[in-house]
Amino acid sequence: MGGIVPAGNSQTYVELRGVTKRFGGTVALDHVDITVRAGTVHALVGENGAGKSTAGKILAGVLTPDAGRLLLRGAETAFRSPRAALDKGITMVAQELSLVPSRSVLENVFLGIESHRGPFVLEAADRFAGLTEEYGIGLAPDAIVGRLPVAEQQKVEILRALARRAELIVMDEPTARLTSEQAETLRRTVRSLAGRGVTVVYVSHFLDEVLAVADDVTILRDGRVIRSGPAAGETRRSLIEGIVGRTIEAAFPPRRPPAPSAPVVLQVRALSRAGSFEDVGFAVRAGEIVTLAGLVGSGRSEVLRCIFGADRASGGSMALDGEPYEPRSPRRAIRGGVAMVPESRKTHGLLPRRSVRENVTLPHLGRFVTAGGFVRTGGEWVEAGRVTAAVGLTGATIASPMAELSGGNQQKSLFARWLVGHPRLFLADEPTRGVDVGAKRGIYDVLVGLAAEGMAVLVVSSELEEVLGLAHRILVMRGGRLVGELDGAVATRTEVMELAFGAAA
Ligand SMILES: Nc1ncnc2c1ncn2[C@@H]1O[C@H](COP(=O)(O)OP(=O)(O)OP(=O)(O)O)[C@@H](O)[C@H]1O
Ligand SMILES: [Mg+2]
Structure with missing residues (x-):
């Protein structure tokens, strides 16, 4: 709190002071203090539901806090909308990308900020070339965004932010859907942005990535800041301890080999x-x-x-x-x-307004139908309870609408869906992908448990x-x-x- 600033430290860019955010009965952020220094990469880590996205959204004006203050370069401010935050130089690349797939890279980068003066296309092409040059991000301006791989689409989002003169970009799990090579490229981009004075708030579950890319790390647990400080002072182990509040003895459960006669x-x-x-x-x-x-x-x-x-x-x-x-x-x-948990689950077959229970049992409704054609909701509840518990869904009740769950918990629900009815x-x-360290261990436990019950498990x-x-x-x-x-x-x-x-x- 306003303590001594070590020599050579960059200036404070934005601060959350005592920020609280509730969603109904859920306290997503509880008196949170975070100080983000200008031109640094500041990582937010924590379990699914810890409040990372909520903190990012408050910084970017997507959400407004219920209590607490937001200081920008020391001056109190309030963002009533993402537009207001952007006017002050802050924007967000969300957990889910928000591009127009049928339009070109160029159009997407400048969408919404077309100049009314002069021939737009020429001007935009010039500005585009300038931006890619300045930030070292290579992209073909006329490529159709929907046909680009996710990694490239992400670059479009980043350029879009830079075209709007963003000084701080919140990136929410930017590498969750990238391959390790693409993730490496993105990390380089992030470092080079910081090198050019852009501040990045970086949400990630990949702790090695956090240690490699971040200057500072804030650990959130249950909506509270556990600690916040230089990444150099953290190790993988110390981060895990901070995140889950205990030591995880081993990342993986013990393997029992299948019987020779299996x-x-x-x-x-x-x-x-x-x-x-x-x-x-x-x-x-x-x-x-x-x-x-x-x-x-x-x-x-x-x-x-x-x-x-x-x-x-x-x-x-x-x-x-x-x-x-x-x-x-x-x-x-x-x-x-046969059951399959497909890749990039976030975009697949999720009904945001329906409850977790309904989302989990949806593909299996046939199992819960009586001879008369009615759904036996009792059986459905029991099974939904069993499979959601198996993936370690906590906090969120199975009656909550899917949209109210954190990103990682949505993934766990979709994982649970495929445990319904004991597949072979x-x-x-x-x-x-996109699941926190504690939950990862939970999913490994589930897979090992399934195998122990005699299921054959094949994982990419x-x-x-x-x-x-x-x-x-x-x-x-x-x-x-x-x-x-x-x-x-x-x-x-x-x-x-x-x-x-x-x-x-
Ligand atoms: N729109 C909403 N309505 C109701 N509850 C919400 C809403 N958004 C978030 N929450 C709740 O607030 C808490 C924090 O959610 P948040 O999305 O910030 O978590 P997170 O740390 O980003 O998790 P993840 O790693 O899973 O993305 C969770 O309990 C979540 O269920
Ligand atoms: Mg999140």
Whole structure:
């Protein structure tokens, strides 16, 4: 609080002082003090629901605090709208991007700020070139935004902010949907923005990323600041302790190998899909967790989609519990006892106004229907309660509308959806993206628990830690082919990377 400013420190840009924000009975922020220094990257970390997005939204004028003060360069201020915040130089790149997919990069960058003087297109093209040059962000101005990969769309959002002369950009989980290479590029962009005097408030669940990119870190727990200070004073371990309020002994639950006699649940033989992958063969046994590792684009997700019936294979065959298995649609796969948590769940099939319970049981309503065609809500409640507890959904009651849950808790709900009705084969594509460290462990516990109950589990993951920590067996794909198999108990990072990248250079 207004203490001594160490020599060489940059000036305070914005401060939250005693900020409180409630949503009905939920206290999202409870007398929060945060000081963000100009030209620094300030990370906000905390569990799902800790209040990170809420704090970001208050800074960016998306939400107004119920109590407390906001100081901008020492002067008290209040933002009644995002527009008002932007006028003072603050804006937000949200957890969900908000671009117009059918328009070009150029149009999206300047949308809403078209000049009324002179020929817009020429002027915009000049300004665009100036911006990309100044901030070192390369993008083709005429590309259609909807056709760009997420990583590029994010750059568009950042340029959009810069075009509006933003001095502080709040980035809410900017790397949650990026590959590790894309995330690295974004981190470089963020550092270079800070180097050019732009202040960045950076929300992330990736603690190594936070330690690499941030100057300062604020840890939030249950809407309160646990501590706030230089990132250099934190370690992965100290952050985890601060975030969850206890030490997590191990990131992964112990693995019990499947019994030698465990039957094969899924057998994949010479499976191919033209243009995606070729000649992929492997088996997953009951009680076994197999991870599919490899670089993004190596065909892992595509294999999963074929097994789930979302895409059709062009060659090869599969068997489920020894029976020929030719899923023609996800619906049939589900009926056959296959469940899949798809990638980028946030955008998939979520009904924001409906309750968590309804969202969880929606694809399974058939299970809860009586002979007369009525939904047996009793059974539905019990099952929804079971599966949401299994993924560690706390705080949010299962009766709350989905829209009121924090981003990570929405993900957990959608994960829970696929636990309804005890599937035989559980497929998951990047199951812990955007989920906090405590909840990650929760999801690992769920996967290990499912395997222990005799389910066959097949996981695509780009997080090496996860691949190594979770799997009984690791399959590595490269360029659409299966290039190796490793024993999860003894495999090393290097072995996985060498297989993923090809022969050691
Ligand atoms: N519009 C809203 N209506 C009701 N409750 C809300 C609303 N927005 C947030 N909350 C609640 O406020 C708390 C803080 O949510 P917030 O989104 O800030 O969490 P977060 O730290 O960003 O979590 P995550 O890591 O999951 O994104 C949560 O309990 C959440 O359910
Ligand atoms: Mg959030």
